[in-house]
Amino acid sequence: MITLRKITLENRRELFRLEVSKEQQKYVASNLSSVASCYVLATNGGSPLPFAIYAKEQMVGFVMIVYGNTGYDQPEMADNNYCILRLMIGEQYQKQGYGREAMAKILDYIRTFPAGPAKYCWIAYEADNIVAKRLYESFGFCENGEIYNNEPIAVLEL
Numbered sequence: 001m002i003t004l005r006k007i008t009l010e011n012r013r014e015l016f017r018l019e020v021s022k023e024q025q026k027y028v029a030s031n032l033s034s035v036a037s038c039y040v041l042a043t044n045g046g047s048p049l050p051f052a053i054y055a056k057e058q059m060v061g062f063v064m065i066v067y068g069n070t071g072y073d074q075p076e077m078a079d080n081n082y083c084i085l086r087l088m089i090g091e092q093y094q095k096q097g098y099g100r101e102a103m104a105k106i107l108d109y110i111r112t113f114p115a116g117p118a119k120y121c122w123i124a125y126e127a128d129n130i131v132a133k134r135l136y137e138s139f140g141f142c143e144n145g146e147i148y149n150n151e152p153i154a155v156l157e158l
């Protein structure tokens with residue numbers, strides 16, 4: 001059973017230690033860097049929604065959802081829409097179905113429109129990240145032809 005839980009003073013160090021494999025590091029920033037970005041975004045008018053991903057009581061991953069401005073160059077559609085800016089499952093917990101179950105929970109959560117109304121959720125990923133691309137497509141995300149910072153963008157109507 002996957003749950004999305006708040007990052008706390010108690011679990012933050014465990015989150016910072018959670019890593020993807022060496023080969024996957026080009027696909028996602030470290031959790032430490034992402035949480036730092038959340039702080040900067042939140043203190044500059046942005047709406048980051050970061051969560052630790054748990055399988056039962058074990059922390060297995062991290063997700064950073066953002067509403068509106070992501071703090072980076074972004075497509076026009078970012079305004080008033082949700083972005084899954086980061087998603088990772090720790091190397092030792094991958095290929096056990098947690099990523100798929102987490103995506104379902106993440107989309108359920110986004111569909112509660114926690115930071116404001118939206119029509120779309122979008123994701124950008126490296127073109128060669130086939131595992132991520134297939135996972136997102138299986139939830140209905142479709143590439144819209146836009147390339148941002150060399151990354152294709154896939155969009156889901158909420």
Ligand SMILES: CC(C)(COP(=O)(O)OP(=O)(O)OC[C@H]1O[C@@H](n2cnc3c(N)ncnc32)[C@H](O)[C@@H]1OP(=O)(O)O)[C@@H](O)C(=O)NCCC(=O)NCCS
Nearest residue numbers: 020024027028087088089094095096097098099100125132
């Ligand atoms: C993408 C990621 C979150 C998937 O997490 P996961 O827990 O391994 O995913 P699951 O176990 O739920 O598997 C999801 C699907 O991907 C497939 N898959 C997972 N890892 C795979 C791999 N290394 N090679 C081939 N297929 C793989 C699974 O077989 C499964 O397919 P199915 O559901 O159609 O049977 C994880 O690989 C990851 O953290 N990657 C590095 C960071 C990253 O790329 N994040 C996305 C940035 S946009």
